[in-house]
Amino acid sequence: MHNHKQMLTRTLISLAVLALSACASMEPGRLTTETSTPRLVDARADNAAVMADQVAGLVVTLKIDDSRVELADSRVMMIPKGTARRQEGELITLAGLSGGRTVTQIQVPDQRLNVEENKGIVILGQRTVQAALPLPAPIDELQVLLPGAEQPVRISVGKEIAAFCREHPKHDLCRQR
């Protein structure tokens, strides 16, 4: 029994010495560096993940003055796929309509409620809001519903889609027209 204990102890001490010898050094270590020659990257492969995350979208600036809404700027571009499911806070609902039928819709935060440091809450009657509306299909009208409003505002955006399709007639969005 005593021999067995001694053997166990010796084994553990040996393992401890082994562990100590395997320990990392606190010294900086000898450093050698090497840089490979540059290898060219295929552009399509390089950009594949980025391109896969983009869809055609209508980007807009809305100029809001209390209940009045004006389209200050708009154009069709490729935008990141939005899967935001905004359901909280003061939200503006934007819908893209084609022949009066809703084909796309998003909600974006209103910028009405503000806080100025050491002053407090500032309610902006006049404000601008930027939004990017994905376009799975062409639209002819943008419908904007402000928080608390009963009636939406409808704005024609057919010319923005037309301008985009004149430039990119083969784009999926334009082939659906």
Add this chain to the structure above:
Amino acid sequence: MERLQMFLACFGVALLTLTVTGCATSISAVHDPLYRAVTHTSTITATASNTSVGIRRILITVTTGEMTDCTELGGPAQVVPCRRNASTVLHTCLYGGAPSNATCTYSQSLGNQAMVTYQAEAEPVSGSSRSTEEITYAGGYPPTAGILRPVWWHRGQAMAGKIDVGFYPDADYNGLYTEFTDDMQVVALGAFRNSGQPFASTYSLFRPSVNLWAAPFGADAQGCSRTFNALVMPLAAVTDGEAIVHKNNFRDCASIALGGGGSVYAKAGDPDWIFVHESGHFLHGQGDEYCCDGGYGTSGGCANVFSSQAACQAAAPGHNASAANCAQIGTTGAWRNDDGAAETMEDRTDNSNWRDDSGYCVTQRFVNCGNGSCY
């Protein structure tokens, strides 16, 4: 003698345990400067650690090419950039002597319209290798097209699962873009790569859930008014938060929203803290908790300021906070949870942190990112 043997045996077991459990390899990497819109030398620094067996090798994979608006690929212009004429190099640092801490740097001169992606991998003397996340950034004079300029971008991952923060130079920089990028670097590093200071610890922890972007000139903030011209409007439409960095002194203002805009005074002594505080408003819908503002408010379903003691107490259990800590903000009629420690929505100090209600709400936002949609 037997006691000594027992001590040595126990020491051996403890050491073995330490050796096995301490085997974890850690690695982080950062580029410097984060973003500069002139030709410059950019350095990527990877730092690895393994205190038990030591580091054998660090490998940095770097892909550098020309940033574009993607039109060269035959499609319409994008807000998010593409890259062309890219090439990859592997930079290897080999260590003799198995150091417990190792640093590997790779420097290159960035010409105009450059976009760089890097990832670092640490290989210990024995055991599994560890890699950093893949990060993309821009450098040099940018393309004229209005595209987002990556500062800290998880390029291979969907943007919906990230909080995208855009830094917009205010018109008061008067064309001095390098001054803006220098100021932005202070804000970004101080807020997102600063685990050592409490106010930045949450953003530093959740940095993998954040993309940082720089915008060209085109934004203007004054008081609570914020405008974006035609060049930067599409960028503001796709970023979750728009931080307008300004150099003239005025009271900062932010929307209280789950995604919106705010201003950050870059020349204050603590612009990184200001950004974190303001982003509490415009990214997380949190209200000020200090006394005594002219009105208090929050946005969304996760609040840190309440209209009554009862509402504060009702929210506390769900926010991992103590209902007993609900306190009125002065005599304003607004209520908050106050555990006595410095709180970022109340106290302008680097020792502050998001605590109780705001701590829960901000963390929950990042948890949502992990589920594929931050908002």
